[in-house]
Amino acid sequence: MLLRFTTVDMLNTSLIDVATGERAFEIVTEQLDETPRTPSPSSSQEFSPTSSVVLDKSMPTPSTSSVHWAQQPDSYSMKAKPCPDRRHTTITDASGKVLVDVDWKGRRPDITICGEKIGGLTELFGSSTIRFMPKVLAIPTRFDTEFVWIATGDTLSLFDYDTDTVQGSFHQNCIRIPAPSYTPKSTFIPTHLPGVGSNYLEFSSHPLAQDVEVILSFLMMEILRRGRFSLTPYTFDNPTMWQFKDARESFFRRLRRNTV
Structure with a gap:
C-alpha cells in the first residue's frame, strides 16, 4: 500500500491511496476543552488551584499545591475553556x-484501535525495551516480534528480520515518478527541502495486524525519531511555523555535513 499525505501536519491530514487516487484514511486532531465545572449545591464558591495542571503522578497533587477560594459567577462554571495539554486524535x-482514538495528555498518548484498548506506547509496541545504538533507534511491533521499526536521523522503515526485507518505508519530501503499469514500485526523488514534494508511507499489509495499526505505529515512531535524533520536534500547534523551522534546520544540517 502506498499512501500520500495531503498536508505536512501528519496528525491533521488525509491519506490518499496512490493506486486508486481515493482518500483511504483521514487523521484529525482537536484540542479538547476543560470539563465545565459545576458549583456545589451548598455553596456558590468554587475551588480553583493557582498552580498549573499536574500531569506527572510523581508531582504533588492539587491538595498539596497552593490553592485559593474565589467567588465566581455561576456562568463561569458552565463555560468550557481550551486545555492546551489535552487533545484527541x-x-x-x-x-x-x-x-483509532488517541487521547493526548501533553505528549502522552492513550490509544484505542478498533475498539481494543491498547494504552500507551509500551503497549502499542508490545515491549518496554528499546535498542539504543549510536545512530539507530530500533523498536519492535506488538503483532510480530520479527517486524522492527528502524529509525535513523534521515530514515524510518519497517524491517522483517525473518526475510531480511524492508516491509515499510517513509518517503519524506519526495517527488514520485510512477513506475510502468506492470510493476507496483515507484521511484522517489528526495528534495531534501521540507514542503517541497510530498510525503508518502509505503508498506505491505501484515496478516496479524490491521493496516491502521501500522499507520498509527508509524506516526508514533516519527514523533519518537524526531526526539531521539534532535530533529525539529513535532508540534501540535502552528504547522506552518513547524515546517519553516524544519526547513531551516535541515538546511543547516546539510551545510554542516558538506563542510566537515
Missing part, C-alpha cells in the same frame, strides 16, 4: 468509520 476510514 481520530483516524477514520473512507466511509467515516472511526478506527
Whole structure:
C-alpha cells in the first residue's frame, strides 16, 4: 500500500491511496476543552488551584499545591475553556468509520484501535525495551516480534528480520515518478527541502495486524525519531511555523555535513 499525505501536519491530514487516487484514511486532531465545572449545591464558591495542571503522578497533587477560594459567577462554571495539554486524535476510514482514538495528555498518548484498548506506547509496541545504538533507534511491533521499526536521523522503515526485507518505508519530501503499469514500485526523488514534494508511507499489509495499526505505529515512531535524533520536534500547534523551522534546520544540517 502506498499512501500520500495531503498536508505536512501528519496528525491533521488525509491519506490518499496512490493506486486508486481515493482518500483511504483521514487523521484529525482537536484540542479538547476543560470539563465545565459545576458549583456545589451548598455553596456558590468554587475551588480553583493557582498552580498549573499536574500531569506527572510523581508531582504533588492539587491538595498539596497552593490553592485559593474565589467567588465566581455561576456562568463561569458552565463555560468550557481550551486545555492546551489535552487533545484527541481520530483516524477514520473512507466511509467515516472511526478506527483509532488517541487521547493526548501533553505528549502522552492513550490509544484505542478498533475498539481494543491498547494504552500507551509500551503497549502499542508490545515491549518496554528499546535498542539504543549510536545512530539507530530500533523498536519492535506488538503483532510480530520479527517486524522492527528502524529509525535513523534521515530514515524510518519497517524491517522483517525473518526475510531480511524492508516491509515499510517513509518517503519524506519526495517527488514520485510512477513506475510502468506492470510493476507496483515507484521511484522517489528526495528534495531534501521540507514542503517541497510530498510525503508518502509505503508498506505491505501484515496478516496479524490491521493496516491502521501500522499507520498509527508509524506516526508514533516519527514523533519518537524526531526526539531521539534532535530533529525539529513535532508540534501540535502552528504547522506552518513547524515546517519553516524544519526547513531551516535541515538546511543547516546539510551545510554542516558538506563542510566537515
